Amino acid sequence: MSKENSLNKTKDNSNSTKQFIGLVIVTAIVIAFFAVLNGIFGGGDELVEKMKLEEQRIAEERKLSELISKLPSGILVSFDGTDHYRLTDEVYEQVCKATKLIPQRAIMGANFLNFRAHEIYTINGNKIDETFVKWDQEKGKCYAGFTVSGNNVGVDETITVSGEALSFLSTGIDTRVYYIKNF
Amino acid sequence: MEYLKKYPKLFQWIFLLVVFFALCFAIDVPETYKFIRGQAEFVKDPNQSVYFFLGKEVRYYAFDVFWRLPPLLGWLPIWINDTLFFLMNEWMPMEFWNEDTQEFKTRPLLLEISRNLTSFMTFLIELIREILLGGLETIVAFTSWDFIDAYPWLELPGLPWTIVAAGATILAYKLSGIGLALFAGLTMVYISIFGQWKPSMQTLSFILVAVPLSFAFGISLGIAAYKSKRVENVLYPILLVMQTMPQYAVLVPALVLFGVGDHAAVIITMVVAVPPMILLTILGLRAVPPEVIEAGRMSGCTNWQLMTKVLIPTARRDILIGVNQVIMVCFSMAVISAFIGAKGLGFNLLLALNQLNIGLALEAGLCISLIAILLDKMSLAWANQQQDYFGNLTFFQRNKNIIFFGGSVVVGAILAYIGTFIFKDTFNYLFEVPHNKGFSTADFWNKGVDWIFDTFFVYIKAFNTWLITEVLQPMRALYLRMPAVATLVLAVGAGYLIGGIRSALVVAALTLFIALSPWWDRALVTLYMATFGVVVSCLIGFTVGTLCFQNKKSAAFMLGVCDIFQTFPSFVYLIPVMMLFGITDTSVLIAVIVYATIPATRYTIEGLRSVPAGLHEAATMSGVNKFQRLTKIEFPLAFPHMMLGINQTIVFALFMVIIGAFIGTEDLGQYILKALSDKNGAGIGLTLGICVAFIGLIFDNLIRTWVEKRKKHLGIA
Numbered sequence: 001m002s003k004e005n006s007l008n009k010t011k012d013n014s015n016s017t018k019q020f021i022g023l024v025i026v027t028a029i030v031i032a033f034f035a036v037l038n039g040i041f042g043g044g045d046e047l048v049e050k051m052k053l054e055e056q057r058i059a060e061e062r063k064l065s066e067l068i069s070k071l072p073s074g075i076l077v078s079f080d081g082t083d084h085y086r087l088t089d090e091v092y093e094q095v096c097k098a099t100k101l102i103p104q105r106a107i108m109g110a111n112f113l114n115f116r117a118h119e120i121y122t123i124n125g126n127k128i129d130e131t132f133v134k135w136d137q138e139k140g141k142c143y144a145g146f147t148v149s150g151n152n153v154g155v156d157e158t159i160t161v162s163g164e165a166l167s168f169l170s171t172g173i174d175t176r177v178y179y180i181k182n183f
Numbered sequence: 184m185e186y187l188k189k190y191p192k193l194f195q196w197i198f199l200l201v202v203f204f205a206l207c208f209a210i211d212v213p214e215t216y217k218f219i220r221g222q223a224e225f226v227k228d229p230n231q232s233v234y235f236f237l238g239k240e241v242r243y244y245a246f247d248v249f250w251r252l253p254p255l256l257g258w259l260p261i262w263i264n265d266t267l268f269f270l271m272n273e274w275m276p277m278e279f280w281n282e283d284t285q286e287f288k289t290r291p292l293l294l295e296i297s298r299n300l301t302s303f304m305t306f307l308i309e310l311i312r313e314i315l316l317g318g319l320e321t322i323v324a325f326t327s328w329d330f331i332d333a334y335p336w337l338e339l340p341g342l343p344w345t346i347v348a349a350g351a352t353i354l355a356y357k358l359s360g361i362g363l364a365l366f367a368g369l370t371m372v373y374i375s376i377f378g379q380w381k382p383s384m385q386t387l388s389f390i391l392v393a394v395p396l397s398f399a400f401g402i403s404l405g406i407a408a409y410k411s412k413r414v415e416n417v418l419y420p421i422l423l424v425m426q427t428m429p430q431y432a433v434l435v436p437a438l439v440l441f442g443v444g445d446h447a448a449v450i451i452t453m454v455v456a457v458p459p460m461i462l463l464t465i466l467g468l469r470a471v472p473p474e475v476i477e478a479g480r481m482s483g484c485t486n487w488q489l490m491t492k493v494l495i496p497t498a499r500r501d502i503l504i505g506v507n508q509v510i511m512v513c514f515s516m517a518v519i520s521a522f523i524g525a526k527g528l529g530f531n532l533l534l535a536l537n538q539l540n541i542g543l544a545l546e547a548g549l550c551i552s553l554i555a556i557l558l559d560k561m562s563l564a565w566a567n568q569q570q571d572y573f574g575n576l577t578f579f580q581r582n583k584n585i586i587f588f589g590g591s592v593v594v595g596a597i598l599a600y601i602g603t604f605i606f607k608d609t610f611n612y613l614f615e616v617p618h619n620k621g622f623s624t625a626d627f628w629n630k631g632v633d634w635i636f637d638t639f640f641v642y643i644k645a646f647n648t649w650l651i652t653e654v655l656q657p658m659r660a661l662y663l664r665m666p667a668v669a670t671l672v673l674a675v676g677a678g679y680l681i682g683g684i685r686s687a688l689v690v691a692a693l694t695l696f697i698a699l700s701p702w703w704d705r706a707l708v709t710l711y712m713a714t715f716g717v718v719v720s721c722l723i724g725f726t727v728g729t730l731c732f733q734n735k736k737s738a739a740f741m742l743g744v745c746d747i748f749q750t751f752p753s754f755v756y757l758i759p760v761m762m763l764f765g766i767t768d769t770s771v772l773i774a775v776i777v778y779a780t781i782p783a784t785r786y787t788i789e790g791l792r793s794v795p796a797g798l799h800e801a802a803t804m805s806g807v808n809k810f811q812r813l814t815k816i817e818f819p820l821a822f823p824h825m826m827l828g829i830n831q832t833i834v835f836a837l838f839m840v841i842i843g844a845f846i847g848t849e850d851l852g853q854y855i856l857k858a859l860s861d862k863n864g865a866g867i868g869l870t871l872g873i874c875v876a877f878i879g880l881i882f883d884n885l886i887r888t889w890v891e892k893r894k895k896h897l898g899i900a
Binding site for chain 1: 191192194195198199202206214215232244245247248249252253667668671672675676679680684687691
């Protein structure tokens with residue numbers, strides 16, 4: 001009887017050991033599986049860097065949106081001599097950085113002084129290739145512009161019109177370039 | 184070392200937990216990690232990673248894979264949507280004759296099938312609804328509007344509420360006797376005088392269409408599965424998933440396939456109600472003793488005769504219990520289907536809850552609960568009724584119920600006719616009490632809610648704040664802090680220790696599906712809410728169950744209470760908690776706890792009852808006291824059964840957490856709710872439903888395997 005008991009115990013022990021080894025293997029397989037996937041899909045430090053930059057950008061944008069929401073709705077100018085809201089130099093820079101849109105009004109105004117650009121713009125159905133609003137750190141000024149391209153009487157032309165963005169339109173949600181001085 | 188040899192299992196579990204925590208501590212939360220994973224599909228930014236699979240673009244925020252797996256199954260919802268779109272709009276275009284325009288029209292096959300099915304269901308619902316409430320759509324379906332203009336008397340008049348009430352009372356009397364008859368009568372009177380007659384009959388018509396169809400499909404598939412192992416093997420995984428899938432989730436694909444309305448609700452209700460019918464049919468047929476089958480064969484039965492004359496009559500009780508389940512599921516779905524435009528009590532309840540009119544919601548909820556109890560009791564009484572094959576009854580004895588019903592039809596019709604004179608200038612209350620024209624206690628309840636808020640606001644708010652900030656938020660943070668690899672190791676390791684390699688593989692596959700979907704974080708939030716609910720429910724359930732078990736009467740009483748509470752559709756539980764705690768996570772969790780405590784209590788009492796009486800005697804003779812008997816004998820033996828209760832508790836808790844999205848949680852349920860109002864929501868809704876079902880199945884697999892092993896070990900299998 002005691003021999004049988006001892007045999008049973010040995011059997012139980014070996015079963016437990018086997019199960020423990022099995023558990024270790026299962027755990028190792030799961031971790032190895034993740035390691036393999038990490039090799040294939042893991043982005044590493046580069047990804048973290050990218051995400052951090054994006055987060056910074058989002059944080060800045062949020063800050064600018066807050067500023068915009070505090071500005072009065074209507075026309076904002078960077079110069080004296082009008083009844084419109086006068087931006088301080090600091091806010092002028094921030095508004096410039098926050099502005100993305102150049103509406104048709106500003107584009108048409110700038111085109112008045114650039115006949116060829118005006119022609120291409122009209123011939124091609126008022127199409128604009130791209131617009132930009134940039135802050136020039138050296139000059140401490142905001143520049144805005146746009147590119148028009150198209151076929152003008154058999155000639156393919158691309159013209160970039162740019163100038164100083166002197167006023168903006170605040171809608172309460174965003175700001176838009178209101179006037180580009182391209183002369 | 185001696186301990187290791189003595190308790191090898193304990194050591195293995197400790198090892199697993201050590202690995203789990205080591206992984207948790209070793210893997211840092213990525214600096215850029217936010218609770219954003221599930222939102223990836225709605226956001227487009229340049230820092231998202233992209234992959235293409237089966238031509239579908241999947242965008243996601245990539246993290247260290249050990250922290251969160253990339254959503255490699257992110258294409259699945261998109262693919263489901265595209266497939267559904269293709270099937271409904273492009274697959275197999277055929278020419279079909281259009282009766283209205285009298286010409287052939289090209290339409291995809293599935294769209295035509297769906298349209299025809301929809302029309303058929305609409306016709307059936309309208310037919311029953313017009314028998315109960317009156318109308319002319321059914322007659323028009325066979326004739327035309329011109330015909331009904333010429334013969335306006337052909338319009339179905341509807342049944343006066345008195346006749347339906349009498350019918351329900353007589354039926355209840357026939358099935359169970361005077362007690363149930365009284366309950367049926369009072370319920371019908373309550374429904375009528377509280378102005379809930381029309382919505383109640385709308386819900387009833389829904390059930391009267393869905394139940395027979397679900398029964399027919401369920402029993403046919405059950406017989407097919409009983410006859411063929413292959414059919415059973417195909418059906419079994421589907422049945423498992425369907426049983427743990429939240430009813431909410433199946434509504435979403437129904438919207439795409441069948442549109443909005445009662446017809447879509449009936450079809451999808453059948454999908455949900457058929458699985459329990461199939462399972463109980465198989466169970467009933469399997470339980471038929473082989474001697475009975477042998478006797479049938481020896482009497483020269485053909486296969487058809489054997490099935491219809493021997494097997495089905497012998498398995499009658501199980502099959503009728505299946506019918507009871509079908510009725511309850513259909514009723515529950517009738518309420519939830521309000522989300523896809525099904526008319527009836529559910530719609531009124533949803534409307535009242537949306538308006539935060541707790542008084543109206545309570546009235547509708549009480550109606551729903553009363554009808555649920557009535558249907559449950561009547562169908563159970565039918566299942567338990569003994570057939571008297573040898574009674575020598577007179578014509579009157581055999582047909583007295585029909586005669587009484589005939590009499591009540593005549594009396595009801597006369598009363599309704601008299602009503603036209605009594606209530607000449609107003610509604611004929613003896614025919615029907617219009618909705619919201621009966622008595623109403625809504626104001627009383629609303630004032631009650633205001634009083635509760637005015638009086639206890641400070642305490643309720645303090646409790647809410649304490650629970651949310653001190654318990655729920657830390658718990659949620661802990662769950663979200665678990666790296667994917669650690670969770671997988673824990674789940675797969677537990678599967679291995681409980682059920683060996685097979686169980687580990689099943690658990691791994693189910694967990695991986697969720698981890699590779701875009702909603703892992705949401706699944707963790709669902710899990711945390713369900714865990715909280717389950718832990719508290721089990722504590723309450725075990726305590727209450729154990730205490731009630733000490734006395735036979737209290738045990739019977741508590742089982743009765745559980746029976747009643749179990750019949751209420753889950754949606755109803757939201758009313759009192761919203762009334763007390765407003766719209767917060769606390770409300771959802773309290774609803775989860777109340778709902779999930781029912782199985783915990785029931786299984787505790789049943790488990791303790793299942794301990795053989797002989798053992799009690801033996802224990803008493805060995806001189807153990809009551810406490811020792813409970814802890815040393817009854818609990819260990821009842822524990823496997825109680826674990827099945829935990830299994831049920833988990834499923835109930837998951838269902839309630841998902842329904843709780845209506846109040847406003849941020850778990851998988853919230854996404855299912857969003858999918859309901861999204862035209863491309865079918866794929867997302869279905870995938871999310873599968874995710875919830877898989878969470879339930881993981882626990883189901885682990886618990887069932889453990890219970891089987893434990894029972895074998897204790898020799899009670």
